[in-house]
Each structure stands twice: as structure tokens, then as C-alpha cells.
Amino acid sequence: MSGIPIELELQISVQPSSQPERESQIQPPPLFQQHVPTQDPPQPPRDQQIQLQSELQQPESNSEHQHRTKSAWITLRWLLLLLLGFSFGAAILGVMCYMYHNLQNRSKNLEHTETPCLSQACQRASARLSMSADPFKQPCDYFLFTCGSDRLSTDSGGRQRGQGIPGHPQNQKERAVWPERGGGTKAIQDKWLREEKLHDRKTTLLQYLREILESNDRPVGTAVQKAKGFYRSCLDTKSIETAGAEPFLTLIQKLGGWAVSGQRNQTDFNSTLRLLMKDYSTFPFFNLYVGRDPNETVHGTTKRYIQIDQPDLLIPIEWNSKTQKSQARTQTLRPFLASCQRYLALLGAPPKSIMIHVGMFISLSSEFAVAASPLHYRLSKGQLYQRMTIKQLQSQAPAIDWLGCLQAALHPLPLTENEHVLLHNLPYIVQMSRIIGKWLSRHELSTSSPLHTYMVLNLLHTMMPALDSRFYETANNLSASLGNTDEVAPRWTHCVLETERGFELVLRDLLSQRTAHRDVEEIIQNIFSAFKSKLHELKWTDRNTLQQVMYKVQSLNPRLWTTKEKSEEAELDLLFSKVMVKTNSFFSNYVQLQSLWRNRRTQLLTQQTEAPDILSVTPLLLDDELLFPMGMFVPPVFHPTYPRAMNYAVIGFLMAKDMLHMLLPDIYSQSETVHAVGECVWAHYLNVAENAERGGGFLSQCCSSRRSGCSILHCR
Template structure:
């Protein structure tokens, strides 16, 4: 104590100096000597107690000092952590208070807008590029060297420019020629259509593909769907915008005709008729929402029945050409997504065949040129890029960047050589130790969800047991399909792939080879799950039909995941993504009537609370929020973050030795939330109308502000935007 004149008792306020103890008793004179002796013993005892207490404190301090390095987070000084720190510093804005605007704190660097998912996708393409540009580094199985040869051929722009439009004119001649060129030998319409679809990958009037049905037993079936149109015309579109789009598309078609050597006046007429055919086909389309409301997302019919309803197409011969070596007959069942469209399409083609057969041929040829433009010379590619740019400006879409040649070639490689690229990509970036670490994280997230299900106030006990059972029976595919993780070196993937003499011919051979490979895979015994994404993609998903959740290797990469990262990073980023996908297993419970045995009042209160919670945050000008449209994703975001945090907290209780990023004043818990926000970094001023997620700002602010732990660890004052007085408990 200061001054050194207080006893231990005085120092702790147990007595007052200079004042006798109030309960002190007067003693007779004969007891004075023993009292003095007793006091001496008391002083000795007090001194001994002081020494013992000091020794105990000193010993405890030494013990604590020995354990502090294991408890206090130490900086991660590895290269991967320094690289992660560089990413964080490049995106964050420390001038913004995290309790006020956590999205801007993490993602608000004014010098550069970073989209974490897009950047990761581009980095994965760069990894593939490095693989393809160093073929000598790999031991290739027989046949797989064709992938490298194709890439080199695609990159040989000198040879492609020298060939010009010659290879394309040869393809057109194989289809009977083009009326505008004057060299036209009309083939049977169905013969031309079969060649277009089976040999050249162009589907001008409808799409046909092989895919499992979306309902049990999920058997593979031929599906007939609407075509994909180059021009974004809509049934309900402002006339001024409609006219501008038509003008731009007409300019593009005229350019194609000129590049093919057509007479400008004839090209103009045929291009106008092609737009007229496209416009009429677009009028026949019915939006998916309308078909869903009518309970007609698809109808199962036989090929013979479809022949009667849309007779102008020779369905059996066309489908047989596309899906060789399948054996088809009129009794074969197929799934049709919009039967009314096919009926109207058949009538339109029949009318055009009787009056303007040459215009129908031009329509198919011009569409084919657009499909093949990636394999043509720079004049065709520039015409295509210019069209995309101008249509994007008219429809409010994002700008179309001029991408380097290697990226164009990579996109074609993805379609034609996926087996080879998948095996090489996994070998490069997803080692067994990385897969093991990812599975360990997923197990922790899954266990946290199972534990959390037991405390949900709106879920009854029976539903809780069923939900836990569904989680227990869930399958997980991590990294890549089995065939990529353990490729068969004896497999000859590309026997039917013929390279040259021009790159266009190699491109067309790739179209045929990849389709045949897909068909062969569907004809084999049905596996437990067919991946919907390539291993280098960044899209995780839950498959309802197979009850499997998929996390591709391309997603489990920096900055979302790395075995050498601080665990707070992996749990906050990859862990929250995993929990988000797991919650999609139960999306049906959140829909009206989806959980009859649950407390519907408590559930609706939680859902309405969450919608009000999200709607309370300000958004940039021009960005809208529709809670009824995004509520399933909002629920998965908010619950995913809470489950990942619960799993991380459990991990902290069991293990010591946490690390954090160097030169940062972030605790592990703060780093957890910081890493979650990094996942959501995206241009706040852009909104994709087709995206069912909330805007990026809400995907950050909604979940973190609903977490009391965030406010506690960032010391947010009550009433701050990230520390509201009311929070919602859905998951």
C-alpha cells in the first residue's frame, strides 16, 4: 500500500488506523503478560501468513506466465497469413466504425471494389492457366495431352487470323449453303436442323439435353426446353428500349453477313426476317413463374405424342441424332418444359417453310455464326463483344470487359476437357491434408447445427428429431468427384476428339466429344450424385434429390479457407458458407404450411422479425430490398453465421493455441466476423435482378447485427446500428 504504514487488514479496509477494534474487551491485569505473548505469536503468525501468501501469488503468477503464450493468440507469420492480411488491408476502410457500418469497414476501400467470389473464380482460372502452360510438369495419361494441344491451338491467334472466314464458310456449305451467298443447295429442313444440333451444338428453336428428373426417382431423361436467345427482348418491354435493342441486333447481324461476303442489301433483308422470327418465338415463351403457378413446370410425354402436337419437327430423327448411341423409339418418354411453346413454334416454322424457306435457312445460319464466334477470328469476336456491350448498356447490365485470349480459351477448355482439368486442378490445390481439414471443419459445423436444433423455440420435439435424423443421413462431397480424386489412368477420355486442321474444326470436334461423354456417363449405372459444378468453381450447393451437400475445391481456397489460416478465418468464412448450405435442407419448414406440427405463431414471429430487421438498414440509391423474395437466403445467412460462431466457440473451449493475423488489433473473435464480412465483399451499387440473395450490404449487416457476440467483441454501444435493442431467433 502507498506509504507503507498500513497492515494487510488496513489495506483491504478491514480496520481503521488509530482506532481500536470496536469489539475489543478489557482484560484484568493478571492477563496482560499472556496477552502480550499472544500478540507476539499473532505477529509471527501474521508474518508467516504474509510470506506464504506472497509465495502463493508469486507461484501463481509464474504458472500463469507459463500458460499465457498458449492462451493469448499469437500472430500467424506464415506466407499464407501475410497474403491474407494483404487482401484484408486492400479491401477494408478503417476510417469507418465497425459498429456503425461493418460492411464498409471490411469492404469499403474507395480505391477498389472487390468481389470476393469473382476474384476467387478468376484466381482458379489462373491456376488452370498455369497448369496448361506447363505441360512438362505433369505426367499425363494417354489421350490427355490433347487438352494441352487444344489450348495451344486456341492460343495460336496468328493461325486463326490467317484462316479468316474460310473454315466457317466450309461449315455453312456442309449445311447446304446460305441463300445470300448465292451458293445454296436446300437440304431437307429436319436434316439441316439435326446437323445443327448434333454436329455443331446450335439449337435455334428448342434445347434438348439429358438430365435427371427433378422428382423421384430422378432417372435421367431427355428434356426439351426453350432455346437461349442472343437478344434480350421481352414480352413487356418499353417500346423505346425494344426498338434500340432491335437496331443493335440488326447491326450485328448485318456485320456477320458482310464478314461472310454477302451482298449488303440482301443481308439487310435476311437479317430483318431473322429478327422477326426471333421476336415471334419470344412471344410464345411463358415465364417460369407462370408455369410453376399452373403446375406445369414440365410434362412427361412420349416422342410419338410430341410428334402429333408439334408435327413440323421430325422428333425421333432429330433426337436420335443428338443422343446417339441411345436407342430411341416413338414410345420413349421425354420431359417437355413448355408444351404450348413447342406447339406455337411448330406452327410458325410450318408457315415460314411454305412462304420463306430461304429466310428460315438464314435465321439458322446467322444463329450458328453467333454460337461459333469463340472459335472464329477477331472480326467475328469483336462484333459479338460490341453487341454484348451495347445490349448491356440498354438493359442496365454490368459492363462487358475485354477479356484476354487465354481466358477465352480456358472457357472452351472447361466444356471440352473437364475430366483432365479436374484431375490436374485437384492435384495442384486440394491435397489430402486440405480435404481432411475441410472435412474436420464441416463436421464441427454439422455438430453445432444438430445441437442448435434442440433449442429452437418454434420447432416441436418430433420435428427436431426428424431434422437431426436428416442431418445425420446427409452425404457430403468435398473438393471434387470421386473420378477426379482417384482418376483411372487407363481411361481413354478423348478417343473421338480430332484436332485440326483449323481451330474451328477442333472446336466442333470438342462439342461432339463432350456431348458423347455426357451421354455415356448417363447410360452407365447411376452414381450416388452427379456434380452440377466443376471442381474449380466457387458454387456450393445442396441437392434435394440426392440429399447431398457439395463444396467444390475451388471454393475451399484462400481467402475463404486454408489449413494454415487462423481457425477464426476458416470458421468465419468457409464455416458460415457450410452452415448456410446445411440450412437449405430445412427451407421447406419455413414456407407456409411447411411444418404443421411446429409453433406456427412463434415461427411467423421469427420470420417477420427477421424481415423487419433487414428492412431497417439503409441501402445505396437504386438498390432495392424485397424481404419476401429473399427471406430463405436471409434466414440461411443469419443462421449460418450463428451456427459457425457456435462451432468456433466450442472449438475454443476444447483447444488452446489460437492465432490471429499479424500487425492487426483484431482478437480471434473479431477476426471471425471480419472473415465472414470478407466473403460478402461485393460492389454495393450493383444488384442482379435474378439473384435471390439480399444486397451485399444486407448480407453483412443483417447477420452480424443479429449476433450479440459481435456487439460484445467489438464493444458496440447500445443502439448502434450493429447493436440493436431487438434481435431475432429463427435458427
């Protein structure tokens, strides 16, 4: 077959040999007709020529048969063409339908992916983020690790009385000893005002708690109703202004009266002190809180101890480095004197006796001030965490009934004189006892009773957040005279903080109910895994440092900081069953708050695990656990209805930055990569800034405001 022409092969395949001879003369359809070659075809053999001649001589009757056959082939040809055309048209139509359907699906999918998030949380976040400041306007705050700014300072934080009160003169940046969370006696706003000064994050959390307290969810338990009722009574400034100073004057009568007002029953000094500590969380002569011993914490001990510290003195003091003693600030004595006179006048003291009582109060306060000392001095002298029993403390400072006062402050917890306590300024405690003994022997039986007046004015500062605006304005004027220029927080902020002080368990439960635990745990694990993987990609200056860091990071267990067991509504209702919230008497509610605070302090002494702090907005490293508080995962920075990209871009970035600051504070000196990244960030800032010269000004401002070398911006 290899020698047969192609045209012939096709003709043979169409006309098989088994076909009768007379049918072999029928012409095939034009579709299969072959092109006649130009050269002469090969001559057939002799026998075939004879056969063809004989066939040509057949009768003419066969012509009709040939005509019918030819007509059948023509019909078959058109049917084949019609079928072929129909098939081709159907194929074209099918392809067009497929393409159209595919384009429609792609259009729908594209439209679906571009559909904006229309949930209420997304709309609020959109409005909030659209009003946010450009991060490149303050490069130090957004891109630096150590810029020497207070905004990035790390204080352990603690809840102490005094600092949340406008005008409180105690040095707020140099606390005596920062107690463990939950210790102390005053406002949570202390922590809000100083904890790393993360105002944006803290304000976001407080706004979310505000929404919870102002919501009208039904049905709710009685504990939740009481928490919301307390919050509403705090906002009712009209009732507070109407009540004036009368509620506090009534409270003084319960303490046996007051010599300033001319009516005072002779009461024992220690019995009055016990009452102040038990029912009103007021500690005029020393501070009391509960916390761990850091010397034992390194060994894994979780025991908590009673800790005694010097008090938050009302009188402004300063440290004299030459004499190594504290002293009253002379330039502030006049405004302090004026504020004390104003307080006594508001409490109805006779004008003629005001100066006598104020003079003794300042004199007594000055003696306590001399005995106090700042933190850095006590650290250098090893005066922190000195352990002794209550019995030993009693022998060192006999003027105070220590066992009776501590039992009152930690009621109903039983204590014995063999209980160990930790002291943070024993010389002050000893000197304070001597001062009290001296003044008791001189004035206890006199009509002035300076020690009693001292305790009453300290109680006034404890209860001042529940009094009318005249007291607040007096305190604010003193604060301004001391150089305090902090902006005053709005009333709702103050009320949220005070509500959390007493109803922390209720708000913790409400916040936990609104936290998407599964989504939060997922993002925590993913961000932490990415954080660990990125550490390997850094170019480390020291291989040993990398191994130490990786060992530290690998040993951590990251998780959401929440309680193991969820509080039942019935349990919360029973716990707050004795609290009677009055809608139009915030002062009465505030007095009950002090008892709740005492219960909370007592629980801290017995519990083994660290209770979640719902006001925390940064991770906490506790033993081998990296705890992320629920307060980080609130709108507008996080919500389960947000697109995943937004949650990871916002809260994921904050988590990564917090982990880097906490786990690797000196990463700049350990990694070459950070230098390169810093230069890249700064170059990017210069490119996107509207005015490069303006950017240079920011750089100069950044470098000039630092105390040490500006790290990531590479200031020169």
C-alpha cells in the first residue's frame, strides 16, 4: 500500500471489492470525488479494457436505474450536509452558552467577594477607623521599640487609693511599691491613667463596657441589674448635687462625731481605725494590699501575703537628696492649706475654728511625710519585702492594734498573730507608731483631737468621688496648682471604672459572654506561631542569644486570659444578694462599694490562680503562660463578623507588637534585621509623607525627646 497514491487509497476504501460490478460504476458523492491528476493515468490491463467496452454496449434500459441511484446519493449528500451543519451549529451554541454561564458565575463570585461587611460592628468600625489619625504623623509612637517615651513605659500597675482623685498630691510616677493587681484600696482609674498610657486601647475597652452597662438585654439576673443600677446612679449628677455634703456628715456621726463640728463622742483611736479599714477601705496611716513575694515566685510559689506599705499622703512632699529625707513642698503649702480650709467650710465647720484644725492637720501630716521615703531609696536600702509575723510587727510599732486592724480589713478571714506579713518600709512604720503615740498622749482628750481629724479628712478623700462638684472643683484647683495638666476624664468613664471596682465578677461574665472564644483562640495560636517562625528568619548577632530566646518562647503556652469555670447567673445573684442599690443615692451605693472591695481583697489572699483583669489591654506573662486579656478583643479592633483580613491586620498587629516588646525588649541590639527594617520604615515614611522636610522635623523631635538612642528610626 505504500506505493498507492493517496487519492487512490481513499477511493478504494470507499468502494470495497465485495460490491457488485454494476454498482461499481456509480459515482461517489462529490464530497469523496478525487481530483483528476494532470498527468496521464496508468492504462488498465487488456482484460479490463475489454470488460469496459462490453459494459458500454449494455441496453439503454439501465440508464433509468442509474438516474434513480444518482438521485438517492444526492439526497443522502444533502442529509449529511444538513446533519453536519446542525452538529456544527449546536457545538457553536453550546460553547457560547458555556462561556456565558461561566462569565455569569465569575461575575457573581466576584460580586460576592466584594460585598462589604454590613454588620453593626463593621459599620461602627468603619466609622471609627475613618476618623483615626494617620499613624505616620507620630512615627515614634507607632514604629519605635524604645524611644524613651512614657507611652511605652512598663509599670506593673496596681490599684491604690488616692491617685484617681483629682488633686491628690502623692507623686504618681514614683510609687512606694507597685502592688499586685487587686491590692490596695482605691480606684481602678489609677491603672487606666498610668498603665503604659495606652489611652486609645483603654478608651476603646471602656466604651465597650459602657455599651454593656447601658444595654437593655432581657432577661438578666439581679446581680446584672444591680451593676447597671449602680452605673446609672453614678451618672445621676442631679441627685448627687442635690444631696450635697449631707451624706458624708451623716457618715461622720456613725464614727462618733467630729470635733470640728462641735459634736464628738470620745472613741478609742484603734476602734475608729478598724471601722475605717473594715467598712470604708480607708487607710490613713499605712497602705494595705495583698500580693505575692517575688522571692518565692521564681520558685513557682503562688502563696499571697498581706503587704504593708507607707500611705498615700495627702500633703505634697518631695525628696531632699542632701538630707536623704522627705519634706513638705514649701511652694505648695499655700494652695494645700487653702484646699483644706475649703473642705472644712463645705462640711460646715465654724469659720473661727477652721484654721486651728487645719494647722494641726498640716503639722501632723508633715511629721508623717518626713518618715516616708521614695522607692529608689528603699530599694537601695533593701527595705522591700521584709518578712515578719504580726506579733513581731506589734512589738515594733505598738501604737497600732495590728491584729485587730488586719482582721477588720480582711473580714471574715481568720488571722492569728503568727501570720506572716511583708513590709516595704519598716523604718516608716516604726516612726509612724511613735508619732501616733506622741499625739495621742498630747491631744486625745482635748477638744481638737487632731488624729481623729486626720482620719476624717482621709475618709473624705476616699468618699470624694461620690460627693457633689464643689469637692471635686476644690481638688481640681489643687491639682492645677501642683502642675497637673491632665485632661479630666468624662463622667461616664469614671462611672464605668467605679462599677468595675465593685462588680468586677459581673462585668467579667458579661464580657466573656460577648467574646468569640473560638475565633480568639484561633488568632492567638496563629499569631504566636507566626511570631515564632519569624524569629528564625532574623539575622542574630549571637547564636547563643537565639537559642535562649527560642527556648523561652517555645516554653510558653499562649491562651485567652479567662476563668476556667464560667460563673453561673444564680451564683452571681447569691454573691451580691446583700447589696442594696438605690437608684437616686450614689453615695449610699458607693459606701457599699467599699465593702465589696474589702471582700475582693480577702479573696485575693486565699485564691491560688490569678483572676482575669477585664481592664487589661496588653498580654501578661505569668509563669509559663502568655495570657491575652479579653479586653484586647473588643470592637472596633476585633469582632467575629469582621473579615478575617481585618481582624488579623488590626488585632494581629497589636498582638505581635506587644509580644515583641514583652518577650524581646532588647531585640534591637540582638538582631541585624531590625536595623534594616528600621531604615526601610523610615524611608517609607519619607516617601509617603506629604512634606519630607516635615518628616525630618518629626525625626528631630523624636531624637530630642529620647533619653537613650532612638532605635528603629535610626536617629543619628
